[in-house]
Amino acid sequence: MNTRQACLVAGISVATLVAAGCSNDDSATDNETTVETPSTTTTDVQPTPFPGMSGDAFGLPGEGTDDDNAFTYDEAAVPAGATFDVESDDEDGRTTVRLVVNGLQPDRDFGVHVHTRPCGPNPSDSGPHYQNETDPAASPDSPSTDPAYANPQNEIWLDMTTDAEGNAEASTTVDWEFRDGEANSVVLHERHTMTAAGEAGQAGDRLACIDEDF
DSSP states (O other): OHHHHHHHHHTOOOHHHHHHHHHHHHHHHHHHHTOOOOOOOOTTSOOOOOTTGGGOBOBOTTOOOSSSOEEESOTTTSOTTOEEEEEEEEETTEEEEEEEEESSOSSOEEEEEEESSOOOSSGGGGOSBOOSSOOTTOBTTBOOOOTTTSSTTTSOBOOEEOOTTSOEEEEEEESSOOOTTSOOEEEEESSOOOOSTTTTTOOSSEEEEEEOOO
16 A cells, blocks of 8 residues: 555656556565464463462472462373362352362373362372361371261362363362361362272372462
């Protein structure tokens, strides 16, 4: 468009030169419109937020920058950068907790529970499961495995299975509310939670931990 205006201002009287000049510029314009630009689609790009920021992504222990952290202890199962969202709502003596994860190892089971202590550089730092009624026989060295206490009505269980993309979500509602300051993290374990006497509540190694102030 600018070239055509320049042709008119110049007042060139030779029609063939004007036609040639404008024709060449139109051709250049056509060539520009057919240039392909790189795709900006990020579907296959792994998310890259820093660990623990706004409770959005898992990172490696020691990389947290805030009071709240989200650590992975097994990058094959929970890659650094995989994202999550934890929501908790309590009303009229009932509590609902929901967990959504994206970018974990595809097509595999995870056991998930609310734990009593915040996450730390070591998997055991998050302490035992939070229980509404605490098992009197349990201790820090011997967590509760009694189905009377280690069950999804007395604890928060969010067991899930990821899809082919590594995504999953789970929610649960219980007939009680958390005691202030006694529930501080969500832990992902290597398999679904067992329920039999002597192994109830167990779900294998701790693969990742999310700080959450319930």
